[in-house]
Amino acid sequence: MIEGCARHGIRGISPWRDQVAQMGLKEAVKSINSHGLTVTGLCRGGFFTAKNWRDDNRRAIEEAHALGAQCLVLVVGGLAEGSKDLISSRERAREGIATILPEARKAVGVAVDVYHVWWDPKLEQQIRRAGKRILAYHICDWLVPTRDLLNDRGMMGDGVIDLPRIRGWVEGAGYSGFHEVEIFSELDWWQRDPDEVLRVCKERYERCT
Amino acid sequence: MIEGCARHGIRGISPWRDQVAQMGLKEAVKSINSHGLTVTGLCRGGFFTAKNWRDDNRRAIEEAHALGAQCLVLVVGGLAEGSKDLISSRERAREGIATILPEARKAVGVAVDVYHVWWDPKLEQQIRRAGKRILAYHICDWLVPTRDLLNDRGMMGDGVIDLPRIRGWVEGAGYSGFHEVEIFSELDWWQRDPDEVLRVCKERYERCT
Incomplete structure (x- = not known):
């Protein structure tokens, strides 16, 4: 896909973390750089309903920095399993973002x-x-x-x-x-x-x- | 369904126009009345993107009155065929309601x-x-x-x-x-x-x- 983008004159890419992991982070950085692509974003952090959300977002931020991504795209997660409480679900998203923000060393957008x-x-x-x-x-x-x-x-x-x-x-x-x-x-x-x-x-x- | 509602102690019904037409309006009125059901609403008028929307809504209003329906439920229609203009689509819904309202002799709700x-x-x-x-x-x-x-x-x-x-x-x-x-x-x-x-x-x- 990296090579395909470059070949078609598409100058940016926003990779998904599972695909970066499959390729290996170092290899992905190297390939994207050598093809001259801008990393417009890294998909996806967030998922604040998952058990390991803190560690996972920490890793996502590190990967985004390594890739030189312009942003980390967050998908904040929906209702917790078995819950119907949308209000606390939205509150959880706000709190999750506030928690990981200092590590991102970037603004929320x-x-x-x-x-x-x-x-x-x-x-x-x-x-x-x-x-x-x-x-x-x-x-x-x-x-x-x-x-x-x-x-x-x-x-x-x-x-x-x-x-x-x-x-x-x-x-x-x-x-x-x-x-x-x-x-x-x-x-x-x-x-x-x-x-x-x-x-x-x-x-x-x-x-x- | 009318008989079933009455049997289960469900005291109201909101029939669909196609089913009323199938049964015949007079027959529907008679059956609903004889089972003592309140007609909470008639489904559905609106559809302001259809060609015959004026006449069709006129008929829907007449049927709603004949049934003693507490309201006529409007489904206002979405984008016109081939259009992507949501703003004029919403405008059409507003105008459609304003046009049929005098005939309804009821308030919009x-x-x-x-x-x-x-x-x-x-x-x-x-x-x-x-x-x-x-x-x-x-x-x-x-x-x-x-x-x-x-x-x-x-x-x-x-x-x-x-x-x-x-x-x-x-x-x-x-x-x-x-x-x-x-x-x-x-x-x-x-x-x-x-x-x-x-x-x-x-x-x-x-x-x-």
Whole structure:
């Protein structure tokens, strides 16, 4: 994938920790550097409902530093097993971030992932509010119908998200970083030749976003 | 179903228009009245993206009056075919409601359907704001994992919605009407004996809501 990005003129990458581990951290750093890619982010820390969340986030921060990642993307975790208490669940996320923040030696910011926020009537206003704290912009599309709640994200242009509009808001808020394509697609894109996927990503990025 | 509700001591019903049409409006009115059921609502008007929305909503309002329904539940429709413009889509819903309202000879109100709102960080505040305008309270549960985005609603108690908490908010806002069980469940409850479904609904309503 690293080599593929470089070959297609994609100048950044946001690796997942399991894939970095599989490759070996040192080897990943070496390969990414030698291909001249920017590490836009490391996916994913957070998961504050897991038992070992402190140690795991500590390791994630170290890996992010080793990779020279511009940020560590947090997925904070949802309801604890057996719980229905959303309020304390949100509180746990806040506390978790506060706990690991000193070790990160970075500020907390916002990743705008269109898949999660495209429908929000207050999206424009919230993007403006986030302003300079926007650290990442993740794009894909929302398919109609969506066949799987987690892994049926669409390629830009294949769904109903008004990507140019949201891009305008994000850039208007002062964000000038990379646009990261993130398409969980068990039923389609993950089954295709990675080289074709990268080619379509580039083409759609230019035409549909 | 009318007879089943009466037999299980369920004192209200919110019929769907297609089922009323199948039975015949007069016959439905007669049967519901003879079993002493309150018509808590008629499902569903709205769909302002459809070509014939004016006439269809006019008919829905007439049917609701004929049934003595306490309200007509509107599903306002989403994006128009081929459109990605959420803002004008919301505007269309507002205009559609404003257009049909004079014919309804009723006020606009809010149906609190837990399936749509359970996750909202501002739910308590918004329920308080809706106050006396709450006309219906729809309950079911959110299953984890959800296998279908539309028709995999859960029976109360089988998912992660904190139903007693939301009920407290709704009652605290002054709502004292019926609690309507609405479970779209292609994969489970629609396959079971309707008599069993009604029995479980009652039991779960008393134990889990």
